[in-house]
Amino acid sequence: MDGLLNVQYELHNIIKKGFSNFKKTPKDRLNFEYLEVKLENLEKDWLSFRSNNTKLYEISEPDALSSKQYVQNEIYEATEDIYLLYKSLIKKLLNQNYKEQPNKEKTIISGQQKDSWVKLPKISIPTFSGKYSEWTTFRDLFLALIHNNETLDSVQKLHYLKSHLTDEAEQLIRHTPITGANYSECWSLLEQRYNNRKFLANNILQRLFSIKPINLESASGLKVLIDTTIDCLNALKNIDIDVSTWDIIIIHIVSFKLDQETRKQWELHNSSSVDLNNLPTLDQFKCFIENRIRALEFVESRKASVQRTSGTSSRPKTFVVTNESDKLRCEFCSESHKLCFCKKFASEDVGKRRDFVANNSICYNCLGSNHRVHECRKSGTCRIDNCRKRHHSLLHPEQESHSRATSSTAREPVESARITTSAKPxxxxxxxxxxxxxxxxxxxxxxxxxxxxxxxxxxxxxxxxxxxxxxxxxxxxxxxxxxxxxxxxxxxxxxxxxxxxxxxxxxxxxxxxxxxxxxxxxxxxxxxxxxxxxxxxxxxxxxxxxxxxxxxxxxxxxxxxxxxxxxxxxxxxxxxxxxxxxxxxxxxxxxxxxxxxxxxxxxxxxxxxxxxxxxxxxxxxxxxxxxxxxxx
Missing domain, CATH: 2.40.70.10 (Acid Proteases)
Incomplete structure (x- = not known):
């Protein structure tokens, strides 16, 4: 029994070392004859290993054999896994490099038909990490190239499947041994986990409805809008959802995300049609948007060239030199901050604050010193008690405040105004x-x-x-x-x-x-x-x-x-x-x-x-x- 065990250990090391060295073999040595000889030697070693394993169980007592390191370390199972990976790799190289012929294409030159061999680029299967957005593409390619390929056995298919999974998807079948019987189980696990049509449809619709509206007309914005819409519709078709009758709904949703000028042009385009009783189709809407994109691209390129040309012309320029310490200068206390943040100004009563602003020509709305309230560009209004009038919250009159009791002192509205003016620090x-x-x-x-x-x-x-x-x-x-x-x-x-x-x-x-x-x-x-x-x-x-x-x-x-x-x-x-x-x-x-x-x-x-x-x-x-x- 000990002799057979030594032979088994030696065969295990031969197969393991052979697989390790084979992966380091240069590509120029991997010709058809070399791969066939390697496969033949591997089969011989494996047959000897299996035969010796059977003899061991025939001549040995079960208790005596189970105490050996050969059984405890699962040498047979480890060798079988290496053999399957080794054989799969050799068969893969044989099929890919030497059994597949390049696609034969025919070309016609000057009326004569000639045969030409064209080697098409290799189709690579993308890896799948467990994201639902990647599942449909991965599933369709894997079914077409691997799952429905009758030249591959189940062991090879499972090997391909494991090699194209990462992260969460790989963890799902990580500890499943590579055997022919396990391929169908692994593929079923993936389909059960990720082929969730309801969840996929929800993500696609969420992406469709969350397209950001266009504020200013631009060719790039229209491209993103129409491309995202068409991509979402195609994704819904891929999961067998009929969108052929959705044209008027999609047009209604997307048209409200257009900028004002483009939407106006679309309505004029519809009104000018011969038959006003017919509803517009998605193809017509897409054609209109594409024509609009071409026009805007031309106009934007002309604008850019005009700006570059006019940029060289001489224009009067005005330079203002300021001191760094004068950038932030409070008009009330002369310290380095804005008037709206001045604690001393906020501690005064409302009447004194309003008089100070009026006497120093300061804006009533933003408390800026370089303009008056009718020239103020800021859209903010008073925030006290939903006043919404065009004056700063620090200037809100005391008699209009409804948030304090009648017996409150003059300091209370000052504090309220100061808190409401800006968010808490x-x-x-x-x-x-x-x-x-x-x-x-x-x-x-x-x-x-x-x-x-x-x-x-x-x-x-x-x-x-x-x-x-x-x-x-x-x-x-x-x-x-x-x-x-x-x-x-x-x-x-x-x-x-x-x-x-x-x-x-x-x-x-x-x-x-x-x-x-x-x-x-x-x-x-x-x-x-x-x-x-x-x-x-x-x-x-x-x-x-x-x-x-x-x-x-x-x-x-x-x-x-x-x-x-x-x-x-x-x-x-x-x-x-x-x-x-x-x-x-x-x-x-x-x-x-x-x-x-x-x-x-x-x-x-x-x-x-x-x-x-x-x-x-x-x-x-x-x-x-x-x-x-x-x-x-």
């Missing part, structure tokens, strides 16, 4: 200090997958439960190609003596690396930078036994890297889950969240890597004046 507190040689303090960081037009991208976030708002860097906005909304806000640092402006607000969706099914959508204010690299110095991993089994939100928490996203308390409350751990010293804390386990606290590291130490202490206080935001 959004405070974000973040403090980092120079680390010592004995250790440094960790702040909670996490790697999240943010959505973008080019696909999901990893972004490093700082979780700050002391912040009332979320922030994102300009570089991250550009990388994720997020659409900006214009806002007007002022951010002051510690002490309030330095002000920076954030002009944009973005909406961002992200998900956990461990739970991709749940998405979180937030709005974040755009800043050039959030903070310095975190942590300040690189250090060796922490020797904490319990932490080794945790799924960390930031696996590289010990390496300095940039922070591109700050998640405030509103997000912290959504991601927090049950579970908290402390190390033996009580200085390091691990909390369980839907993004993974986050680490905070002091770490004592003897082997820190030297780096330039930075200090940054900032307290962000954001006073936001929300105007009519527009997408940029």
């Amino acid at each position: 959004i405070v974000s507190c973040l403090s980092t200090q120079r680390s010592s040689n004995s250790g440094q303090v960790l702040l909670a960081t996490a790697l999240v997958e943010a959505e973008s037009e080019t696909g999901d991208q990893n972004i490093r976030a700082l979780i700050d439960q002391g912040s009332q708002a979320c922030f994102i860097t300009e570089s991250a906005v550009k990388r994720l190609q997020l659409k900006k909304t214009a806002v007007s806000e002022t951010i002051t640092g510690l002490g309030g003596d330095r002000a920076i402006n954030s002009k944009h607000l973005v909406s961002i969706k992200f998900k956990s690396r461990f739970n991709r099914g749940r998405k979180i959508e937030i709005t974040a204010y755009v800043l050039k930078d959030i903070t310095c690299y975190m942590p300040e110095k690189r250090f060796n991993e922490i020797n904490w036994i319990e932490m080794q089994n945790l799924s960390l939100a930031d696996p590289h928490f010990n390496r300095p890297n940039k922070i591109e996203l700050l998640l405030g308390a509103n997000v912290y409350s959504q991601i927090l889950q049950d579970g908290i751990k402390k190390d033996s010293t009580g200085t390091l804390l691990a909390q369980n969240t839907s993004l993974g386990w986050i680490l905070t606290g002091k770490v004592t590291c003897q082997n820190q890597f030297n780096s330039n130490s930075l200090e940054n202490i900032s307290v962000l206080q954001t006073d936001i004046l929300k105007g009519n935001g527009k997408n940029l």
